[in-house]
Amino acid sequence: MTAMAKTAATNSTVLELRNLITEFVTQRGTFRAVDDVSLELHAGKTLCVVGESGSGKSVMSRSILQIVDPPGRVTGGQALLHRHRTARGSDFDETIDLLQLDPKSKAIRNLRGRDIAMIFQEPMSSLSPVHRIGDQVGEAIRLHEAVSKKEARERTLELLRKVEIPNPGKAIDQFPFEFSGGMRQRAMIAMALACNPTVLIADEPTTALDVTIQAEILDLIRSIQDESDMAVMFITHDMGVVAEIADEIAVMRFGKVVETGDVYEIFEKPQHPYTQRLLNSVRELDHPSARRLEMRETRAIGEPILVSDGITKVFGSGKRWFGGEVKGFKAVNTANLELRKGENLGVVGESGSGKTTLGRCLQRVYEVTDGRVLYTNEAGQERDIAGLTEDQLAEPWRDIRTVFQDPFSSLNPRMTIGQIIGEPLVVEGKLTGQQIRDRVHELLELVGLPASAYMRYPHAFSGGQRQRVSIARAIAPNPRVIIADEATSALDVSIRTQVLDLLLDLQKRFDLSFILISHDIAVIRYFCDRIAVMYRGQIVETGDTETVCQKPQHAYTQSLLSAVPVADPRVRGQKQRVRYQEAT
Amino acid sequence: MLFLYILRRIAWSIPLLFAVSIIAFALISAPPGDYITSFAATLSESGDVVDQARLDAMRERYGLDQPFLVQYWHWISNAVQGDFGISFEWQQPVSTLIWERMSLSVTLALATLMFTWALALPIGIYSAVRKYSIGDYVVTAIGFLGLATPNFLFALVLMYIAVVYFGADVSGLFSDEYQDAPWSWAKLVDLAKHIWIPVIILGTSATASLVRIMRANLLDELHRPYVTTARAKGLSEWRLIMKYPVRIAINPFVSTIGWAFPQLISGAVITAVVLSLPTAGPLMLQALLAQDMYLAGAFILLLCCLSIIGMLVSDILLAVIDPRIRFR
Structure with a gap:
């Protein structure tokens, strides 16, 4: 019987979790990361496990193969692999409870990578940096099948071809660091597919990738699934991706599955309040914020306040020792952009497109290689701050401030929240200690943090709260322009809108202008009046956000927008994807 | 790639060797006085009469009265050929001793x-x-x-x-x-x-x-x-x-x-x-x-x-x- 016939004729459940419990035992007590989870995976179907950070979805997926890092331990439940229902199994009933096997035993090792394979989030760190791609992929084949080295190499080449890695003959002998992120993830997928697994567990495989590459990887996984009738467990926090690929959904929160069901059912009639909230915050994001539109009615956008006049930034150029010149890398190439007073300007682009560099050039944290940065100060005088020295930059630096992406590493863990927020005021040196204290308390209230936060350290706060601290620090010296560099990217969806709304409220009160740098179109659409699209250091398109999003002019913008997954399973497959190839 | 790296790395060590040889020589000539001074001190300790002319002759013979760079050049050009000079104390070639x-x-x-x-x-x-x-x-x-x-x-x-x-x-x-x-x-x-x-x-x-x-x-x-x-x-x-x-x-x-x-x-x-x-x-x-x-x-x-x-x-x-x- 072929695999297809087998699944059609009988029950197609290939992997079943029953009451899975995984605990982390530490000296401070036992923490239950996965709490009584029951799920089913069907051949040829994709189950999406959705949840925010810390919901236990990753630990759950690792529990199946018992590869949870210590001190985590699977303490209860069953994980039944119905081998007889797969192409690999025989006709008699062969059900294995994976959790009964010793995590170090040969029995479970034989199943790992052969029957059940995994793909992980970070394609950079999930591959060994010192072994060749071919070695790492071929190893998976040689582990489970008695093939010669030569044969394994042939099969590896074939796999690399299958995952559409260009020039497999060369790629097989390359090292992971010679690959781009997308290529690395393809190599990971090739490794997972090495032995034609029955079940593929993909743990946020596209989270670290750009949207255009994400779309390609999703396509790839889907086409492989169609060919091989593999069951896929896809773990993600992105509802757009879910709508794109899921057949079934399981929503996880605090280690428990709160809701499971068919993809259409859940998107249309979510039962659990948490699922409803999650979907709402996703849907809310994809539209212009009502708050912003309302504000623009009463307050018109003014004159340009910060202008990038042909900024070019080259890194690493210089003269060699023995004649000749190092060309360097042109991160920003003649960028022309203006931010108007009271406006929110979005800069969107993929990783490496130069958007962060542009932001830092505008703030004059980086020296500009060429071009002018025109800043109009409060008195209305326009000045080129590109050539200023550090002493002369005191005023622009007070007026233009940054909120960074990572709320964990952008706050000094050894300073109290009070010290962190007060620091720019101390540096400014205009206020007395008591005045600074008062101002910090006022700022805490503004960003919606309790006064008790003053004496506490960053580690006591969640990601969203830390980002509020970052914002309070940015607005402390009464700035006029705030550059928010991926300020919401590290946050869960439900918190993103809260932080963006906070920024809008502050704009209303203090007449701020924002530059929001982001790779996430939805965030920009919610928050920004105008948008600039960057590609390889160049601004390829600027315009009103809604106009650009609905009628993109430049081919790159079109490809970028068409790659963004839409959080609605009904439109799946209807959208035509445009691929952008730069003319060379 | 690897071969080029090794070549480059070896090429870099040559100027480095030259630099350390200067430092080595500077170090050993750094202490005040020279072998003759300490030789004289040992002699006078044991009660012998120190003859200044003899000391000067010795100094001249060993080239100790010449400027630093000349001494260095003398030393390094011989050292490259395997001749490290004569040990004052042992009165033997340094190379055999070492x-x-x-x-x-x-x-x-x-x-x-x-x-x-x-x-x-x-x-x-x-x-x-x-x-x-x-x-x-x-x-x-x-x-x-x-x-x-x-x-x-x-x-x-x-x-x-x-x-x-x-x-x-x-x-x-x-x-x-x-x-x-x-x-x-x-x-x-x-x-x-x-x-x-x-x-x-x-x-x-x-x-x-x-x-x-x-x-x-x-x-x-x-x-x-x-x-x-x-x-x-x-x-x-x-x-x-x-x-x-x-x-x-x-x-x-x-x-x-x-x-x-x-x-x-x-x-x-x-x-x-x-x-x-x-x-x-x-x-x-x-x-x-x-x-x-x-x-x-x-x-x-x-x-x-x-x-x-x-x-x-x-x-x-x-x-x-x-x-x-x-x-x-």
Whole structure:
């Protein structure tokens, strides 16, 4: 019987979790990361496990193969692999409870990578940096099948071809660091597919990738699934991706599955309040914020306040020792952009497109290689701050401030929240200690943090709260322009809108202008009046956000927008994807 | 790629060698006075009359009255041809004096290095993989003891034990009958019988610190995502640890070759004196005290060369082990 016939004729459940419990035992007590989870995976179907950070979805997926890092331990439940229902199994009933096997035993090792394979989030760190791609992929084949080295190499080449890695003959002998992120993830997928697994567990495989590459990887996984009738467990926090690929959904929160069901059912009639909230915050994001539109009615956008006049930034150029010149890398190439007073300007682009560099050039944290940065100060005088020295930059630096992406590493863990927020005021040196204290308390209230936060350290706060601290620090010296560099990217969806709304409220009160740098179109659409699209250091398109999003002019913008997954399973497959190839 | 890297690395060490030779020469001419001054001091101490004219003649004969650069040029151009000058104190060519001792030193250093690695690598891996097990605690405790005990004290204790309980001959590297005998198979066997005590003594603290380094490095690597990937592939625990995290954690281990060489030679002076080893350390100490500048200079130059060669070897090994280095 072929695999297809087998699944059609009988029950197609290939992997079943029953009451899975995984605990982390530490000296401070036992923490239950996965709490009584029951799920089913069907051949040829994709189950999406959705949840925010810390919901236990990753630990759950690792529990199946018992590869949870210590001190985590699977303490209860069953994980039944119905081998007889797969192409690999025989006709008699062969059900294995994976959790009964010793995590170090040969029995479970034989199943790992052969029957059940995994793909992980970070394609950079999930591959060994010192072994060749071919070695790492071929190893998976040689582990489970008695093939010669030569044969394994042939099969590896074939796999690399299958995952559409260009020039497999060369790629097989390359090292992971010679690959781009997308290529690395393809190599990971090739490794997972090495032995034609029955079940593929993909743990946020596209989270670290750009949207255009994400779309390609999703396509790839889907086409492989169609060919091989593999069951896929896809773990993600992105509802757009879910709508794109899921057949079934399981929503996880605090280690428990709160809701499971068919993809259409859940998107249309979510039962659990948490699922409803999650979907709402996703849907809310994809539209212009009502708050912003309302504000623009009463307050018109003014004159340009910060202008990038042909900024070019080259890194690493210089003269060699023995004649000749190092060309360097042109991160920003003649960028022309203006931010108007009271406006929110979005800069969107993929990783490496130069958007962060542009932001830092505008703030004059980086020296500009060429071009002018025109800043109009409060008195209305326009000045080129590109050539200023550090002493002369005191005023622009007070007026233009940054909120960074990572709320964990952008706050000094050894300073109290009070010290962190007060620091720019101390540096400014205009206020007395008591005045600074008062101002910090006022700022805490503004960003919606309790006064008790003053004496506490960053580690006591969640990601969203830390980002509020970052914002309070940015607005402390009464700035006029705030550059928010991926300020919401590290946050869960439900918190993103809260932080963006906070920024809008502050704009209303203090007449701020924002530059929001982001790779996430939805965030920009919610928050920004105008948008600039960057590609390889160049601004390829600027315009009103809604106009650009609905009628993109430049081919790159079109490809970028068409790659963004839409959080609605009904439109799946209807959208035509445009691929952008730069003319060379 | 690798070949180019090695070529470039070797090319870079040539100006470096030149620079250290200048520093070496500057160092030995730095102390006030010269060999003649200390020679005169020794003479007058023993009550002899010092004849100024004779001293000046000596100074002229040895070229000590010439400017620094001229002296340096004289010294280095001969040194390149293998002639390091004449030792004032021993009145013998420096090269003959140094050769025997230096080769013994290098033998001892290599033996110690191998002993250190052979012990430190498995122990380090064991105590990282079985973190906080009884074995780990025992190894850690012994390691700290080894680090904390001064080498010369350890040497005395070990000598005592060897002599009293095993009746071994512990001083020097050779038995009396082979002391001045030409090299032969029997002499080599004799050397092997003697060398283990200094090897253990010199190797303990290095082993202890390497075990700690290996343990810390490996602990950092053990929970990296690529280890989970390998585990999910179905590799056995032992093979996956040896193939992936150990391979990466070994980098700092290899870089220790660079400083292990000179340290083993110059750092072992006290131990060498205690054990009366015929190695380079004690002779160098003596030469420095007596301002025997050609002898001391040759030693310092050789030490510097050894450091540079050690660094070269460790850099090349690193590039072989870690592709990320050779592609830069």
